[in-house]
Amino acid sequence: xxxxxxxxxxxxxxxxxxxxxxxxxxxxxxxxxxxxxxxxxxxxxxxxxxxxxxxxxxxxxxxxxxxxxxxxxxxxxxxxxxxxxxxxxxxxxxxxxxxxxxxxxxxxxxxxxxxxxxxxxxxxxxxxxxxxxxxxxxxxxxxxxxxxxxxxxxxxxxxxxxxxxxxxxxxxxxxxxxxxxxxxxxxxxxxxxxxxxxxxxxxxxxxxxxxxxxxxxxxxxxxxxxxxxxxxxxxxxxxxxxxxxxxxxxxxxxxxxxxxxxxxxxxxxxxxxxxxxxxxxxxxxxxxxxxxxxxxxxxxxxxxxxxxxxxxxxxxxxxxxxxxxxxxxx
Amino acid sequence: xxxxxxxxxxxxxxxxxxxxxxxxxxxxxxxxxxxxxxxxxxxxxxxxxxxxxxxxxxxxxxxxxxxxxxxxxxxxxxxxxxxxxxxxxxxxxx
Numbered sequence: 001x002x003x004x005x006x007x008x009x010x011x012x013x014x015x016x017x018x019x020x021x022x023x024x025x026x027x028x029x030x031x032x033x034x035x036x037x038x039x040x041x042x043x044x045x046x047x048x049x050x051x052x053x054x055x056x057x058x059x060x061x062x063x064x065x066x067x068x069x070x071x072x073x074x075x076x077x078x079x080x081x082x083x084x085x086x087x088x089x090x091x092x093x094x095x096x097x098x099x100x101x102x103x104x105x106x107x108x109x110x111x112x113x114x115x116x117x118x119x120x121x122x123x124x125x126x127x128x129x130x131x132x133x134x135x136x137x138x139x140x141x142x143x144x145x146x147x148x149x150x151x152x153x154x155x156x157x158x159x160x161x162x163x164x165x166x167x168x169x170x171x172x173x174x175x176x177x178x179x180x181x182x183x184x185x186x187x188x189x190x191x192x193x194x195x196x197x198x199x200x201x202x203x204x205x206x207x208x209x210x211x212x213x214x215x216x217x218x219x220x221x222x223x224x225x226x227x228x229x230x231x232x233x234x235x236x237x238x239x240x241x242x243x244x245x246x247x248x249x250x251x252x253x254x255x256x257x258x259x260x261x262x263x264x265x266x267x268x269x270x271x272x273x274x275x276x277x278x279x280x281x282x283x284x285x286x287x288x289x290x291x292x293x294x295x296x297x298x299x300x301x302x303x304x305x306x307x308x309x310x311x312x313x314x315x316x317x318x319x320x321x322x323x324x325x326x327x328x329x330x
Numbered sequence: 331x332x333x334x335x336x337x338x339x340x341x342x343x344x345x346x347x348x349x350x351x352x353x354x355x356x357x358x359x360x361x362x363x364x365x366x367x368x369x370x371x372x373x374x375x376x377x378x379x380x381x382x383x384x385x386x387x388x389x390x391x392x393x394x395x396x397x398x399x400x401x402x403x404x405x406x407x408x409x410x411x412x413x414x415x416x417x418x419x420x421x422x423x424x
Contacts, residue, residue, distance in 0.1 A: 100355045110334045319360035
């Protein structure tokens, strides 16, 4: 998914005795898979955590347009260009669905945008890595969108109605993203030796950053336990990461590429692939702002926002004048 | 930051003659732009043949607290459903 290290508000899961009547009724609804809707009562911590999580998810969709948008004008064929354009447009749409879901919790669009622009809210660490060549675009669709799908599919069942509906819509569209990426990288893996080398290099560079997308192990975290009790998190980070590795290894083998990690081995006993854990010090460093592209990404978003101000204001002013004229004529 | 564009609720009618259905919301300066944005945000894959936009502030909704008094009365009126009635098989399809 696109939300990592989302801080769960509160002190962890409360026992039935510790809960107020309202809290008990709320938890009971979640346990019975009844959706929580915007006007329903909800604990402040649930609301705050969801704003952080959905906000981070939305920001990731928006910032995620930058590494791919970088290659639209340099796509190798007109068809690839049209496909990439459609994909990047989808990401903008996904950001909008999620911002609207977050707004139903009482935050405004401007507030949440401001928090991205001044660095108070994060987006996924993966988008702080550069896309150096066309093979990276294939690898991003295949691996990054593939990892996102792993997390988004279970979230379709999340307890918060607007979030769940946004996820359902996003998942419908996301499968195209992964498939177009795999298709692009397959073309290169089956191409000239130079192309195959580029595909291998892209896989090698993006493998561990993709594994980091799931976030560090949280199997012992009380905060994750609370998010899972609220059903705004459905699986642990390790479960999803394992699922991603298990799904992706055969896809790598089909391409005839070398595995990006010598530690990948089928473990008969577990029924899963073993793999090497990513370097978490790198992850924390990127989250802190020291990844290869953090500064560029935020600068690009700030520039887009500032440069667009006259358009936003102009359109609003035009709408006001038109309404006033209509009012005067009546 | 201020001057936020108002919020619009978007309704789309699909291909098969069903009613317009709520699909989500978006921000736009006026109704005309809301329709244009809705086309880009909600009909990229042939989802619709008609779009309605309504500014969110104009929608009046039931309150969650009214759920009981409003909707529970219909729970006990099973005779409103066709399955309540036994029709002898000899009568045939009805």
